[in-house]
Amino acid sequence: MPEGHSVHRIARQFDRNFVGKTLHASSPQGRFAEGAAVLDGREALSVQAVGKQMFLEAEGDVWLRVHLGLYGAWDFAGEIFLDPTIASANGRMGQTNQRGTDLDEAIYDDAGENSLASIGAPRRARVHVRMSEQTKGLADEGLEWPPPIVGQVRLRLMTDVTAADLRGPTACVLQTPDEVLATIAKLGPDPLVGDPIENEERFVRVVRKKQTPIALLLMDQSVVSGIGNVYRAEMLFRQRLNPHTPGRDVPEDVVRALWRDWVRLIAVGVETGQMMTMDDLSADQYRAAMASRDDRHWVYHRAGLPCRVCGTEIALEEIGARKLYWCPYCQA
Structure with missing residues (x-):
């Protein structure tokens, strides 16, 4: 199960890549079809993580609550703009540094993940991210767009250049503002x-x-x-x-x-x-x-x-x- 740091990192990537943009939402798996229809065409206004849960606000007082649980994961594709407060694509650390030194090059762990460039999602196999600091034409990069659907995707959120696929969450629900406040009030x-x-x-x-x-x-x-x-x-x-x-x-x-x-x-x-x-x-x-x-x-x-x-x-x-x-x- 992803712990709190992962969910905060994912929320920050949503803030960089989705907030302020119109959402194109669908449920390829079909289990969240009604919720996706509500989200589709709305502007993403804000996002926050609290513990292991993420709350994405869309216009019209609609909130998406996602709890990844044991098996959930987000899969990002397309243009991913990094939050400057966290590790960047070349592996350089941010402003604070536990180890007291900087390493510019990537370090790959025994699962094949670039440890310093990870966005912190739970499994490498479900994080296929092309990280870049400037927008480049997707067609010029030879990428298929929209990305093909792989596996059981509960929810796909897209902008013109970025896609995020959600698989296997414990919770993926729409809430009112009052329901969001009630959920957060129950958390430590x-x-x-x-x-x-x-x-x-x-x-x-x-x-x-x-x-x-x-x-x-x-x-x-x-x-x-x-x-x-x-x-x-x-x-x-x-x-x-x-x-x-x-x-x-x-x-x-x-x-x-x-x-x-x-x-x-x-x-x-x-x-x-x-x-x-x-x-x-x-x-x-x-x-x-x-x-x-x-x-x-x-x-x-x-x-x-x-x-x-x-x-x-x-x-x-x-x-x-x-x-x-x-x-x-x-x-x-």
Whole structure:
């Protein structure tokens, strides 16, 4: 499942490529035909991400809500104009930099994805993007337009030069403004949305009154928005926090540290498109991590391997129907 950084990156690409333009909407699969007919011909006015959900506003008080869930993905084609605040097509980082160095050339990971140019959608096979900073004639590039329909496309949104195909979402619905507000009100704070001070206080208040294990609270989207399995495991390790500790037993300063770490990690994720959770890496170490997804994290996906800090075997268990990775020594 894509985590919060991916959805924010996708929303930013919609802002760059669709907002202010007339939408051409269709449902090749047929399951969203009525909704597509409502969207078709309307101007896209705004877009925002909150946690793992994206909300696209069209004229006439119509909102499209999309939750990708476990299997959903957006496939972009045509001219894709990059948000200047995130990694650009040549792989250069943006204004903030976790690793403290710049690399201009692409770095391909073991799945064949250019790690520094990814827009952060969940699967490489469904992200076919030609990124460019200036519009070029599609006919001159020899591209087929409109792009052919591949697979079960729930919704296709198009402008004159850009297409976005949605497959396999958990939710793809139209909402009124009031329904959007009600949906967002049920979500926990997102570091990239709203007042940063109130977001932190809200997170601390909720966690500190819950008997629920902190590992479950971090995955509860009504407690905090955007955290998934990878960030959950990594954040708990980075605070050396036992995942089974009830929320109300986690010291307040540690709860605040968890929130501030999430603020930092999602910013890095939005910029790079990758869930890089290891710090203080040299340029060579960072390049190696970018080339191998399993080398970007402290504990995630490392069951049975030695802890990078203490050497203890990383444990794997199921909690809340999801896999949890943690170090029984460092997080005792």
